[in-house]
Amino acid sequence: MSTTSIKQVAQHAGVSVGTVSNVLNRPEMVAASTRQRVQASIRELGFVRNESARALRSGRSRTVGLVVLDVANPFFTDVARGAEAVTDEQGSVVSLCNSGDDPERERRHLERLEEQRVQGLLITPVDTGSPRLDQLVERGMRVVLVDRRSGRDNRCSVAVDDVLGGRLAGSHLAEQGHRRIAFVGGPTSIRQVADRLDGVSRAAEEAGVALRVLETPSLTVNAGRAAGEAIAELPVSQRPTSVTCANDLLALGLLQEMTRRGLRVPQDVAIVGYDDIDYAAAAAVPLSSVRQPRELLGRIAAELLFEEINSPEDHEHRQVVFEPELAVRESSTHRRRRRSNG
Amino acid sequence: MSTTSIKQVAQHAGVSVGTVSNVLNRPEMVAASTRQRVQASIRELGFVRNESARALRSGRSRTVGLVVLDVANPFFTDVARGAEAVTDEQGSVVSLCNSGDDPERERRHLERLEEQRVQGLLITPVDTGSPRLDQLVERGMRVVLVDRRSGRDNRCSVAVDDVLGGRLAGSHLAEQGHRRIAFVGGPTSIRQVADRLDGVSRAAEEAGVALRVLETPSLTVNAGRAAGEAIAELPVSQRPTSVTCANDLLALGLLQEMTRRGLRVPQDVAIVGYDDIDYAAAAAVPLSSVRQPRELLGRIAAELLFEEINSPEDHEHRQVVFEPELAVRESSTHRRRRRSNG
DNA sequence: ACCAGGGCTTGACACGTTTCAATCCCGCGT
DNA sequence: ACGCGGGATTGAAACGTGTCAAGCCCTGGT
Numbered sequence: 001m002s003t004t005s006i007k008q009v010a011q012h013a014g015v016s017v018g019t020v021s022n023v024l025n026r027p028e029m030v031a032a033s034t035r036q037r038v039q040a041s042i043r044e045l046g047f048v049r050n051e052s053a054r055a056l057r058s059g060r061s062r063t064v065g066l067v068v069l070d071v072a073n074p075f076f077t078d079v080a081r082g083a084e085a086v087t088d089e090q091g092s093v094v095s096l097c098n099s100g101d102d103p104e105r106e107r108r109h110l111e112r113l114e115e116q117r118v119q120g121l122l123i124t125p126v127d128t129g130s131p132r133l134d135q136l137v138e139r140g141m142r143v144v145l146v147d148r149r150s151g152r153d154n155r156c157s158v159a160v161d162d163v164l165g166g167r168l169a170g171s172h173l174a175e176q177g178h179r180r181i182a183f184v185g186g187p188t189s190i191r192q193v194a195d196r197l198d199g200v201s202r203a204a205e206e207a208g209v210a211l212r213v214l215e216t217p218s219l220t221v222n223a224g225r226a227a228g229e230a231i232a233e234l235p236v237s238q239r240p241t242s243v244t245c246a247n248d249l250l251a252l253g254l255l256q257e258m259t260r261r262g263l264r265v266p267q268d269v270a271i272v273g274y275d276d277i278d279y280a281a282a283a284a285v286p287l288s289s290v291r292q293p294r295e296l297l298g299r300i301a302a303e304l305l306f307e308e309i310n311s312p313e314d315h316e317h318r319q320v321v322f323e324p325e326l327a328v329r330e331s332s333t334h335r336r337r338r339r340s341n342g
Numbered sequence: 343m344s345t346t347s348i349k350q351v352a353q354h355a356g357v358s359v360g361t362v363s364n365v366l367n368r369p370e371m372v373a374a375s376t377r378q379r380v381q382a383s384i385r386e387l388g389f390v391r392n393e394s395a396r397a398l399r400s401g402r403s404r405t406v407g408l409v410v411l412d413v414a415n416p417f418f419t420d421v422a423r424g425a426e427a428v429t430d431e432q433g434s435v436v437s438l439c440n441s442g443d444d445p446e447r448e449r450r451h452l453e454r455l456e457e458q459r460v461q462g463l464l465i466t467p468v469d470t471g472s473p474r475l476d477q478l479v480e481r482g483m484r485v486v487l488v489d490r491r492s493g494r495d496n497r498c499s500v501a502v503d504d505v506l507g508g509r510l511a512g513s514h515l516a517e518q519g520h521r522r523i524a525f526v527g528g529p530t531s532i533r534q535v536a537d538r539l540d541g542v543s544r545a546a547e548e549a550g551v552a553l554r555v556l557e558t559p560s561l562t563v564n565a566g567r568a569a570g571e572a573i574a575e576l577p578v579s580q581r582p583t584s585v586t587c588a589n590d591l592l593a594l595g596l597l598q599e600m601t602r603r604g605l606r607v608p609q610d611v612a613i614v615g616y617d618d619i620d621y622a623a624a625a626a627v628p629l630s631s632v633r634q635p636r637e638l639l640g641r642i643a644a645e646l647l648f649e650e651i652n653s654p655e656d657h658e659h660r661q662v663v664f665e666p667e668l669a670v671r672e673s674s675t676h677r678r679r680r681r682s683n684g
Numbered sequence: 685a686c687c688a689g690g691g692c693t694t695g696a697c698a699c700g701t702t703t704c705a706a707t708c709c710c711g712c713g714t
Numbered sequence: 715a716c717g718c719g720g721g722a723t724t725g726a727a728a729c730g731t732g733t734c735a736a737g738c739c740c741t742g743g744t
Contacts, residue, residue, distance in 0.1 A: 003401075003482075005729090005730055005731085006730065006731065007730075007731095015693075015694090016693065016694045016695065017694090017695085017730090017731080017732095018693070018694060018695070018696095018732085018733080018734090019692085019693060019694075021731065021732060021733085022692095022693090022732095024731095025732075029691090029692080030692070030693085031691080031692060031693090034692080034693085046481055048453075048456050048457055048481075049457050049730090049731085050398070050457065050459060050729090050730050050731070051394075051454075051457040051458050051459070052393075052394045052395075052397040052398040052403065052458075052459060052729090052730080052731095053394075053398050053699090053729075053730035053731040053732090054730080054731060054732080055394040055699095055731095056392070056394040056395050056398050056699050056700065056701085056729090056730080056731075057698075057699055057730080057731045057732050057733085058699085058731085058732065059345075059699070061394065071413070071419050071422065071423075071438075072416060072419040072420070072423070074414060077413050077414040077419070078414070080413065081413075081414070081440075084440070093454055095437060096413075096438045098423075098426070111390075112393075112435060114390050115390055115391050115392065115393040116393050116394075117392060117393070117394060139388055139390075140345075221620050221624070252620075252621065252624045253624075255624065256623065256624045278563050279594065279621040279624070279625075281598070282563065282594045282595070282597065282598045282621070282625055282626060283621075283624055283625065283626060284624060284625060284626050284627070284628070285626070286626070347699090347700055347701085348700065348701065349700075357723075357724090358723065358724045358725065359700090359701085359702095359724090359725085360702085360703080360704090360723070360724060360725070360726095361722085361723060361724075363701070363702060363703085364702095364722095364723090366701095367702080371721090371722080372722070372723085373721085373722060373723090376722080376723085391700090391701085392699090392700050392701070394699090394700080394701090395699075395700035395701040395702090395729090396700080396701055396702080397701095397729095398699090398700080398701075398729050398730065398731085399700080399701045399702045399703085399728075399729050400701080400702065400703095400729085401729070685744100686743105686744085687742105687743090687744090688741105688742090688743085688744105689740105689741090689742090689743105690739105690740090690741090691738100691739090691740090691741105692737100692738080692739085692740105693736105693737085693738070693739100694735105694736085694737075694738085695734100695735100695736090695737095696733105696734095696735100696736105697732105697733090697734095698731100698732090698733090699730105699731090699732090700729105701728100701729085702727105702728090702729090703726100703727090703728090704725100704726095704727095705724105705725100705726095705727105706723105706724080706725085706726105707722100707723080707724070707725095708721105708722085708723075708724085709720100709721090709722085709723095710719105710720095710721090710722105711718105711719095711720100712717105712718085712719090713716105713717095713718090713719105714715100714716090714717090714718105
């Protein structure tokens with residue numbers, strides 16, 4: 001590997017290491033002629049700064065950690081994009097980690113990020129209840145919760161009102177005349193899932209319609225297919241006429257399985273998804289879905305984090321909550337409607 | 343931040359720093375009683391190893407870089423998953439970077455990864471021709487090209503035969519009786535795009551059918567919509583009856599736009615995508631697509647990299663090429679066929 | 685001629701580890 | 715009683731950088 005150090009540059013340019021360091025970090029402090037000579041040596045020797053040494057010496061890295069539940073989920077990639085934009089403006093870099101909804105993997109990532117001495121952490125934790133995060137905060141790690149509300153007031157959080165989102169979906173279906181509604185999603189240990197279910201069930205209660213809950217082991221297309229199988233095999237008299245899914249991947253899987261079995265959407269079963277990912281509108285039947293400001297979520301989370309990093313003294317923790325909207329499309333409306341635009 | 347160092351642990355446990363280091367790295371070398379005492383101190387003080395210092399001292403980090411063109415593209419997230427699995431087995435960690443197809447962002451990422459002294463690099467470069475990568479290799483960086491064949495023999499590469507993929511798509515369409523075929527994709531400076539086009543055009547030539555090329559500025563759903571607009575507005579006599587897209591995102595956008603304008607797929611325009619992402623089969627009209635072993639691509643790339651890292655002397659660079667397959671679905675077949683399974 | 689002051693440069697120390705030769709201690713064989 | 719071997723521990727050096735007090739030289743003012 002490129003093993004040239006500041007010392008060799010110094011020797012080559014006939015100056016001291018301190019001067020080279022100054023050229024790199026405060027170029028205005030060094031005389032123009034010297035600066036040029038040093039820069040020439042740097043180029044000639046192919047010198048590359050050693051980030052480990054810099055981090056060690058200055059006591060802090062230029063990295064923030066972003067831990068998400070599923071990198072393959074477009075929701076999180078959009079969040080990541082927002083977070084990365086802000087981080088980039090701050091001259092830092094994002095270390096993107098995928099917990100895959102597995103507490104053990106999450107633990108390993110957190111351990112590593114802490115060893116890395118990252119500046120801070122943006123995280124959608126697998127389990128909100130775990131004390132691990134609190135311990136991190138107590139040890140001085142700056143943490144912002146993403147897509148999750150903080151129970152404590154010792155950190156910032158950026159979230160979307162999932163109860164409201166669930167309610168939007170549920171009451172929309174009730175308004176469409178559905179009397180048997182199902183909710184597909186899980187595991188309910190995930191806070192978002194629980195909140196969305198909560199919203200749907202409140203809406204169902206208010207409208208006086210029955211709610212059936214099908215818990216899934218994960219939030220993937222495959223789990224959606226499996227749920228679709230379960231629903232399709234119910235006797236028609238018991239089968240729900242509409243389903244709210246905890247996210248779009250489930251909804252897409254469900255839709256796919258329905259179609260495969262010859263059940264029509266929305267006539268036989270109406271479907272509402274959650275997240276409004278790009279593929280939702282492009283699905284076999286354009287999917288109604290609860291839309292969240294994904295990229296903004298990431299942006300704001302990162303901004304809060306850097307606010308805390310840059311002025312720790314007069315920073316006070318905030319809990320930001322966005323409101324979702326329902327994008328109504330064909331999968332949940334009986335009358336076929338012409339879409340006004342793409 | 344947790345600022346306890348090995349020195350403080352040593353003092354607390356009444357041993358020397360060397361011993362603490364040994365407890366951490368070669369626990370079998372230290373007497374059981376001492377080990378337990380040290381471990382107790384570690385827990386009590388909440389000590390966390392400083393990765394920067396370790397990397398500096400040992401001269402190498404435990405990180406490999408993975409630079410992709412688009413993290414939001416499921417193709418790359420699957421590649422990343424494969425690469426991460428292998429990296430994880432090796433006790434290292436992946437730093438996932440998104441160049442967004444922008445040479446400048448790619449440059450910044452490479453610079454940072456080099457400063458980071460990463461163990462190696464898995465990369466799908468924006469521009470194969472750029473000398474930057476060669477310079478990196480010359481400076482001793484271990485590089486494996488992903489989804490791209492290496493012109494040089496100074497590094498490994500893992501790719502899929504894109505010419506073959508294009509040919510599969512093209513001859514499939516010709517066999518279906520199409521006489522006017524279009525190719526949608528771009529920019530053609532991207533090697534994959536050029537190769538796929540090459541394959542399609544060879545197939546067209548062999549079958550003696552006309553090929554029209556629509557170059558797009560990027561490989562996104564939106565670009566697909568725009569291309570769809572262009573195609574739909576051609577006079578029917580000139581309009582291609584089938585389209586091969588350079589990736590599935592384009593195909594989905596194209597499909598969406600066709601449907602919006604009342605053109606039927608596949609009757610009016612047949613479509614074949616590329617990548618066979620999960621959403622392809624779930625699209626409005628299930629999408630025919632060229633399937634690549636995405637996760638395997640990432641796995642093998644990482645395995646080659648670690649082979650080179652772990653035994654640099656007897657490692658010889660290899661160019662691995664996988665063969666793609668065509669997944670035929672409704673979007674390119676005239677007769678409706680029942681899908682055999684999900 | 686001398687001093688003050690300011691612009692540049694230097695040199696040494698510190699950051700937290702790992703590594704390794706040197707040392708220590710203890711029990712065993714003679 | 716003595717030396718020896720070997721396991722356990724120590725202490726110091728090094729990794730590459732940032733920082734900062736101290737020193738250098740030169741100019742301008744008196």
